[in-house]
Amino acid sequence: xxxIQNLSRRGFLKTSAGVAGALVLGFRLxxxxxxxxxxxxxxxxxxxxxxxTPANKVTIHVPWTELGQGVTTAVPMLLADxxxxxxxxxxxxxxxxxxxxxxxxxxxxRSVRTSWDPVRQAGATARVMLENAAATEWKVDASSCxxxxxxxxxxxxxxxxxxxxxxxxxxxQDAPADVALKTRAERTLIGKDLPRRDIRAKILGETEFGxxxxxxxMVYATLAVSxxxxxxxxxxxxxxxxxxxxxxxxxxxxxxxxxLATGTWAxxxxxEALQINWDPGPHTDLDSAAISARLxxxxxADGQAMRDDGDIDTALAxxxxxxxxxxxxxxxxxxxxxxxxxxxRITGDQVEVWAPIQSVTWGANVAAQAAGxxxxxxxxxxxxxGGGFGRRLMVDYVGxxxxxxxxxxxxxxxxxxxxxxxxxxxxxxxxxxxxxxxLDTEGRITGWxxxxxxxxxxxxxxxxxxxxxxxxxxxxxxxTIDYTFANLQVVYNMTNTAxxxxxxxxxxxxxxxxxxxxxxxxxxQAAGQDPVALRLRHLPADGRLARTLRVAAKKxxxxxxxxxxxxxxVACHASFASYVTTxxxxxxxxxxxxxxxxxxxxxxxxxxxxxxxxAQMEGAVCxxxxxxxxxxxxxxxxxxxxxxxxxxxxxxxxxxPPVEVLxxxxxxxxxxxxxxxxxxxxxxxxxxxxxxxxxRVRKLPLAGxxxx
Amino acid sequence: xxKFDLHVNGQRHTVDLDPETPLVWVLRENLDLRGTKFxxxxxxxxxxxxxxxxxxxxxxxxxxxxxAEKKIVTVEGLxxxxxxxxxxxxxxxxxxxQCGYCQPGQLMTAAALLEQKPRPTEAEIVxxxxxxxxxxxxxxxxxxxxxxxxRKGGKR
Numbered sequence: 001x002x003x004i005q006n007l008s009r010r011g012f013l014k015t016s017a018g019v020a021g022a023l024v025l026g027f028r029l030x031x032x033x034x035x036x037x038x039x040x041x042x043x044x045x046x047x048x049x050x051x052x053t054p055a056n057k058v059t060i061h062v063p064w065t066e067l068g069q070g071v072t073t074a075v076p077m078l079l080a081d082x083x084x085x086x087x088x089x090x091x092x093x094x095x096x097x098x099x100x101x102x103x104x105x106x107x108x109x110r111s112v113r114t115s116w117d118p119v120r121q122a123g124a125t126a127r128v129m130l131e132n133a134a135a136t137e138w139k140v141d142a143s144s145c146x147x148x149x150x151x152x153x154x155x156x157x158x159x160x161x162x163x164x165x166x167x168x169x170x171x172x173q174d175a176p177a178d179v180a181l182k183t184r185a186e187r188t189l190i191g192k193d194l195p196r197r198d199i200r201a202k203i204l205g206e207t208e209f210g211x212x213x214x215x216x217x218m219v220y221a222t223l224a225v226s227x228x229x230x231x232x233x234x235x236x237x238x239x240x241x242x243x244x245x246x247x248x249x250x251x252x253x254x255x256x257x258x259x260l261a262t263g264t265w266a267x268x269x270x271x272e273a274l275q276i277n278w279d280p281g282p283h284t285d286l287d288s289a290a291i292s293a294r295l296x297x298x299x300x301a302d303g304q305a306m307r308d309d310g311d312i313d314t315a316l317a318x319x320x321x322x323x324x325x326x327x328x329x330x331x332x333x334x335x336x337x338x339x340x341x342x343x344x345r346i347t348g349d350q351v352e353v354w355a356p357i358q359s360v361t362w363g364a365n366v367a368a369q370a371a372g373x374x375x376x377x378x379x380x381x382x383x384x385x386g387g388g389f390g391r392r393l394m395v396d397y398v399g400x401x402x403x404x405x406x407x408x409x410x411x412x413x414x415x416x417x418x419x420x421x422x423x424x425x426x427x428x429x430x431x432x433x434x435x436x437x438x439l440d441t442e443g444r445i446t447g448w449x450x451x452x453x454x455x456x457x458x459x460x461x462x463x464x465x466x467x468x469x470x471x472x473x474x475x476x477x478x479x480t481i482d483y484t485f486a487n488l489q490v491v492y493n494m495t496n497t498a499x500x501x502x503x504x505x506x507x508x509x510x511x512x513x514x515x516x517x518x519x520x521x522x523x524x525q526a527a528g529q530d531p532v533a534l535r536l537r538h539l540p541a542d543g544r545l546a547r548t549l550r551v552a553a554k555k556x557x558x559x560x561x562x563x564x565x566x567x568x569x570v571a572c573h574a575s576f577a578s579y580v581t582t583x584x585x586x587x588x589x590x591x592x593x594x595x596x597x598x599x600x601x602x603x604x605x606x607x608x609x610x611x612x613x614x615a616q617m618e619g620a621v622c623x624x625x626x627x628x629x630x631x632x633x634x635x636x637x638x639x640x641x642x643x644x645x646x647x648x649x650x651x652x653x654x655x656x657p658p659v660e661v662l663x664x665x666x667x668x669x670x671x672x673x674x675x676x677x678x679x680x681x682x683x684x685x686x687x688x689x690x691x692x693x694x695x696r697v698r699k700l701p702l703a704g705x706x707x708x
Numbered sequence: 709x710x711k712f713d714l715h716v717n718g719q720r721h722t723v724d725l726d727p728e729t730p731l732v733w734v735l736r737e738n739l740d741l742r743g744t745k746f747x748x749x750x751x752x753x754x755x756x757x758x759x760x761x762x763x764x765x766x767x768x769x770x771x772x773x774x775x776a777e778k779k780i781v782t783v784e785g786l787x788x789x790x791x792x793x794x795x796x797x798x799x800x801x802x803x804x805x806q807c808g809y810c811q812p813g814q815l816m817t818a819a820a821l822l823e824q825k826p827r828p829t830e831a832e833i834v835x836x837x838x839x840x841x842x843x844x845x846x847x848x849x850x851x852x853x854x855x856x857x858x859r860k861g862g863k864r
Contacts, residue, residue: 068806068808068844195800196805199800199804199805202805203796203799203804205744205812211745212736212742245709263738265729265730336807336809337745337753337810337842386745418750615845618848619846620845621845622843623843644752645747645750645753654834654838656845656848658848
């Protein structure tokens with residue numbers, strides 16, 4: 001087979017993004033057996049992404065999971081545009097843990113930006129192979145054959161063939177080495193507001209989420225785990241549980257005690273009836289007040305200098321004006337609406353898993369471990385996912401489910417109740433930010449110190465790997481700021497606790513940006529400067545962040561005086577390779593804070609799906625505002641206090657402000673869009689609150705900390 | 709265990725269950741109508757909202773006994789065969805869903821609102837739709853879509 005020889009010679013067309021969970025596009029070596037297994041020798045399957053059958057069925061496999069961020073629309077758009085496919089006729093599938101995709105994980109706002117080059121390349125390569133196939137068949141020059149709308153056309157002779165008709169011939173074509181990608185003007189799908197591909201099923205109630213999986217002979221399970229961090233099972237009595245109608249079996253697993261039943265309700269009732277004696281473990285004294293006190297007591301001398309430009313001590317000592325402030329944020333929960341769940345079946349040494357998940361490869365590895373098989377024996381099919389926000393990067397529930405399947409010997413669906421999901425999360429870490437700045441006589445910032453005290457997500461997951469106390473990720477958005485301060489120091493005190501910590505949308509940017517941007521507002525006030533002007537003074541004038549700030553300010557009409565009882569605020573921040581300015585208007589009545597308007601300006605380079613971008617900005621506002629107003633996970637007795645939406649209330653529709661989104665759509669390097677909208681929201685609102693009331697709130701959430 | 713007659717989306721079913729079983733599990737696991745979603749179990753989030761005798765109710769705190777003999781409509785019964793409900797059309801037009809998990813509950817809450825008030829005011833839309841949580845942030849679009857559907861004569 002010619003194509004194979006060619007691919008072997010050139011090796012894989014392989015693109016790695018160079019980050020964890022990197023996208024690897026591997027051209028399939030295409031041995032005959034694999035071709036046959038995947039549907040016959042005629043199947044055109046030039047890479048892991050794309051499959052075209054002789055019946056002209058074009059399928060795009062997406063290795064990123066659909067959490068609602070629109071990845072099953074945006075990523076196929078990249079491929080279909082270059083392929084010149086018929087968009088409406090394309091079938092889109094969520095890829096299983098196919099090794100050809102490398103390490104599959106959906107996070108870090110990576111999906112579209114790391115797909116941008118390799119997926120367009122994959123589409124273009126396949127298109128050229130189809131065009132070349134047509135040229136060979138028709139014995140005409142390849143340059144005269146053009147693909148468009150799912151067919152290849154030879155204009156001079158009027159001949160035309162669908163992609164499906166060319167499948168056999170295309171599979172024997174050489175994969176071209178260098179294919180030119182379309183110019184901006186040539187694109188037909190990228191940049192267009194196409195309807196999302198997943199909406200119809202979602203409004204009909206037909207989308208299959210994790211909880212909707214049904215497999216043959218499946219039973220339903222709940223799992224009792226230690227209520228305290230680090231607790232363990234001493235003993236249990238299942239007599240009453242087994243008497244609950246519908247309960248089939250109670251098993252002890254490495255994670256706890258599982259109740260298997262004919263339905264979810266019976267499994268929940270059965271678990272309630274279990275008598276369990278837990279050893280509470282070593283953390284029963286742990287509570288929120290103790291954690292907060294520990295953060296406040298951290299000595300900067302014990303911290304790690306994560307960035308140290310110039311001479312911060314001299315700059316602060318010699319400053320004409322000094323400003324200091326400390327900010328504190330609590331633990332918060334992701335709380336996606338679909339509770340954690342997983343479905344698994346073990347057949348011999350083969351494991352099948354269906355899960356709403358972000359870390360597909362990691363989940364498969366954990367499943368393999370739980371079942372005691374090799375990872376290649378696990379097939380994990382991600383399902384449509386009822387929200388993620390980072391929670392489903394952690395795959396604890398996958399391991400738990402496979403353990404139950406293994407011990408019970410049954411195909412099983414593990415279901416976490418809302419209480420389970422609230423109490424057994426991996427929370428956005430709490431943190432304290434001690435800020436210190438020095439200004440010269442002209443009000444220029446000459447020294448900036450950000451002292452971050454916080455648990456480390458990486459350090460808690462892998463204590464040995466971060467024994468030196470240096471977690472670069474914790475200072476994202478603190479050490480990586482765009483401001484040009486001659487003397488700049490960022491010190492980090494890693495303050496790990498027994499509270500599980502995890503990545504939540506934009507991760508440490510949520511709090512580092514809040515500290516930066518609220519503190520800049522305080523500096524502006526102290527120096528008698530306009531907050532936008534102060535920022536522009538310290539940002540590279542031709543930089544992308546400054547541009548978003550200027551565009552937003554112009555649209556807002558900044559500077560402007562808010563009417564009585566209202567206030568305006570601004571914040572800007574770059575994260576995940578995108579640049580965002582957000583402006584907020586609040587209305588305050590007593591303790592009641594209403595955000596009445598949000599304007600946001602985004603520069604993520606080329607905008608692939610404009611309405612998808614707007615939706616992500618609306619989502620970021622919703623999540624950030626919810627956290628700001630009232631979200632807080634509190635700890636008492638070594639466990640989480642909150643349990644459901646009554647004591648962990650989320651933002652509701654009547655609190656959601658209108659969100660206006662501006663974009664700077666260009667050909668600058670592409671950035672992410674899932675997370676960058678979040679960081680500037682909180683500080684913009686807090687700065688607006690100050691504008692309205694003259695009060696600085698430095699501890700979140702507003703509920704309980706803003707007195708009005 | 710007791711027998712109950714359920715009338716769901718124009719079809720009759722008989723189930724033999726513990727009378728206390730919440731309707732959400734009966735719909736999802738006994739009748740295989742999995743469009744209705746469990747979110748909290750305490751009537752806080754609204755993901756499990758369905759229509760019972762024209763009213764929006766929470767199927768997580770409604771028992772199968774309470775639902776017996778009532779006229780129940782779930783998201784699967786919202787469209788009229790191939791013809792989408794005006795709310796579904798508006799949802800598509802406004803590109804409302806992100807993850808989509810809460811959307812059956814959002815749609816059924818809106819459907820019950822329009823059953824009772826075919827031309828709700830903005831304040832009525834806000835008040836009613838604030839009962840259903842969405843973590844993805846589709847609130848602005850929901851608000852607009854309900855209004856769009858109402859203007860087009862949103863009652864089926």
